[in-house]
Amino acid sequence: MNFNWDDIRIFLTLARLGSIRAVAAATGHSAKALRSRIMDLEAQTGAVLFHRSAAGVSLTKTGERLIAAAEEIQKQAKVFGALSMRGRQDLKPTARVGITEGLGAFWLTPMFGNLRRAHPDIQFDMKCSMTAPNISDLEVDLAIQLxxxxxxxxxxxxxxxxxxxxxxxQSYVDEYGAPASKADIADYHFVEIEAPQIRSERVEEEMTREDKRRFVNMRVNISSAQFVAALSGWGVTALPTYAPIVSSGLVHVAKDFVLRRDIWLAYHPQAAELRHIRQTIDWVVQSxxxxxxPWFREEFVSPTEIEHYMERKKIMSFFTPGAVAKLAS
Incomplete structure (x- = not known):
């Protein structure tokens, strides 16, 4: 039995919206055409899928049982559609990468020169978000997440x-001093980041049991705002150890506080079969x-060691003219 993928999409949309009129508005099909498509699908399955009434439609028991199968068919259709578009010879192959905003903006973007030099034909589409992307539906080809x-x-x-x-x-330390220990944080100003994949509650639990309303001075939901707030001198904040690679002007304080997170790479096996996606995955792993x-090692490498590494390698912070090209070379 051969099902029309578009009929599956209409079935799922009607199940969600519960109204032929609403589906017509959402899909551009006429109400008459939609009724005909649903009747055809029911004829193919040999079962009534919807109860009809003046108030709209609702799924029958059989229709409810078919929802999971229909969603899986739709998922495979999306995968097939996304991959088949890559075969067009007139299009530059695109690698869509989902990544947390901090790692995307402050690490992978500066490293892009390596990918561009090795594979200038790849169009790199980076989607920075604190929310993990849907890789299963090929919203992205691969993702780097925490x-x-x-x-x-x-x-x-x-x-x-x-x-x-x-x-x-440094400007904050000059004006207010530096906390010697994580237990002292409650006596200073703190810039907090609250976002998916960012465990702000664990950061605060590791520092102090004080009510955070006492010491949180500013709250943001993206890493770029957090980083700018720190550089502007608005308070102490939690950042990756490689912050000196990104910019000068920050001082490591309360050195007894360390929190480790895993960095995960995930991708759909069907996407990885494509040559340009495989090349992008290899570049990400190398990055x-x-x-x-060394700041990505399992064992802790302190900011002081990173600064010494920068001195030995003659590396400037990213946001210094000419620095990006030097580190990415």
Whole structure:
């Protein structure tokens, strides 16, 4: 039996909206055509899928049982559609990468030169978000995230570790001093980030049991705002140890605080069969190679050691003219 994928989509949309008129508005089909498509689908399945009434439609028991199967068919249709578009010879192959905003903006973007030099034909589409993308439906081809994906159909591997410590701007330390210990944080100003994949509650539990309303001075939901707030001197905040690679002007404070997170790479096995996706995956893995970038090692490498590494390698912070090209070379 051959089903029309578009009929499956209409079935799912009608089940969700419960109204032929609403589906007509959402899909552009006429109400008459939609009724005909649903009747055809019912004829193919040999079962009534919807109860009809003046108030709209609702799923029958059989219709409810078919929802999971229909969703799986639609998922496969999306995968097939996304992959088949890649075969067009007139289009530049695109690698869509989902990544947390901090790692995307402050690490992978500066490293892009390596991918561009090695594979200038690849169009790199990076989607920075604190929310984990839907890899299973090929919303992206691969993702770098801090929470481990649970979908058993994905290929998942740890590609590094993110060590988080406390920083404050030199201007803040000059004016207010520096907390000597994480227990002292409640006596200073704190810039908090609250977002998916960011465990702000664990950061605060590791620092102090004080009510955070006493010491949180500013709250943001994206890493770029957090980083700018720290550089502007608005308070102490938790940042990756490689912050000196990104910008100068930050001071490591309360050195007894360290929090480690895993960095996960996940991708759909069907997407990885494409040559340009495989090349992008290899580049991502190299970008987090701890033998090249020791701050991604499992063991803790302190900001002081990172600064000494920068001195030995004559590396400037990213946001210094000419620095990006030097580190990415």
């Amino acid at each position: 929470d481990k994906p649970t979908d058993p159909n994905l290929i998942v591997r740890r590609i590094g570790y993110l060590h988080v410590v406390l920083y404050a701007a 987090f190679d701890a033998s090249l970038y």
